[in-house]
Amino acid sequence: MLKPAGIIPAMITPFDDNQNINESALRLFVRRFIAANVHGLFCLGTNGEFFTLTMEEKLRVAEIVIEEAQGRVPIYVGAGCVGTQETAQLAARLEQMGADALSxxxxxxxxxxxxxxxxxxxxxxxxxxxxxxxxxxxxxxGNTLLPKTVMELSKVPNIVGIKDSSGSFDNILQVLEQCDPDFAVLAGTDSLILPTLMAGGHGAIAATANVFPEVVRSIYDLWLQGKPEEAELSQRKLRTLRSAFSLGTLPSVLKEVLNMLGLPAGDPRLPVQPLSPTAKSELKIVMGPYVSEGVIK
Structure with missing residues (x-):
């Protein structure tokens, strides 16, 4: 069974001017990530705006990502819904479509x-x-999976890991302490990628990897190579972008950065609004050093 590890971008869902899924852009993003040698792709997560997508749209996004990846990297698909029955039905459909794992x-x-x-x-x-x-x-x-609960669920044969986006490093440490070493603990908060690896974690599902996947991947690669100081330098490069996320409602900042780079992310889906002109100007200033230093091209 798949053992999740490495850097897995938490993909955005690109929309066109009519707020429909931009299928050609989605395929472009898949190819871009694979070219960056990431360790998997995660679609239909929080940054993928799964909460605004219909069931049919979710299935179409998953279908495109699976099809475009052509088995080159594992595809993790978000299948969570409010109800248990609906979640189970979506999970079964995604298995039939060829997903490699579910979140x-x-x-x-x-x-x-x-x-x-x-x-x-x-x-x-x-x-x-x-x-x-x-x-x-x-x-x-509004719901927390306590470490003791995670430990209990880790005993289920096909529950193989956790994406912890609590923002609490102590929570990650407790999960690592209470679960079997084979249980994959992935950071879902980008500022905790290297600390999670140092504590015995297995990688990250990272939003900032949408912007500079090579930089985020290098944190993991350098750590594996026994170069923690260099990995820390890569980790630090994420801070400014993450701080800029406060300029708008998720994932408006992430999408605007991608649009600025010439990547067709489109606007977030309503009711989330695109960034205001003032926020866009601030974001350009924030992104300037990344461009001038060659972090992003």
Whole structure:
């Protein structure tokens, strides 16, 4: 069974001027990532605006990414929905389509008990033979997967890891301490990629990899090569971009950066608005040093 590891971009979903999926742009992004030698692709996550997509659109995005990748890298697809039955049905469909692994976010809107969350993930895991990554992002869902809960779920044969986007390094450490070493712990907060690797983690699903996938990948590669100081230099390069995310509602800043670079990300889907002219001007100033220093071309 697939063992998640390395740097996996948390892909945006490009839209055209009519807010429809820009299929040719999506294919372009897949090719760009593969050319950057990333270790997998993750579509239909938070930065992919899965929460605004219809079921048909989700399936189409997954279909395009799987088709364009042509088996060259593992494809992780977000299958999380609010309801357990809907999530299980989507998981089964994605398996039929050829996904390599699934990411299942915690249910959202209501606050659930840990036992309810365990029941949700166990039921979904029974609907598919694919490896499953738990997705913990409490700031967005209002639900936290506690380390003890993750340990319990790690005993399910096809639950193979977690994307932890809690922003809490202590939470990551507790998961690493309580779970088997083979259980993949991936940073979902880009500032914690190197610390997670140093603590025994396995990589990251990274939003900033949309912009400079080679830089983010180098954090992992340099760490594996026994060059932690150089890996730290690469890690530091992410800080300015991550700080700029506060200029707009997710993922408006990320999309605007890509548009500025000539990559057809389009606007975020409503109700998220594109950046204001003032914010765009600030973002250009932020991105200037990245261009002048050759970090991005």
């Amino acid at each position: 299942i976010i915690t249910p959202y809107f209501l606050t659930f008990t840990q036992q309810e969350l365990i029941g949700h993930f166990r039921t979904v895991s029974e609907a598919t033979k694919l490896p499953i990554l738990l997705y913990n992002i409490p700031a967005r869902t």
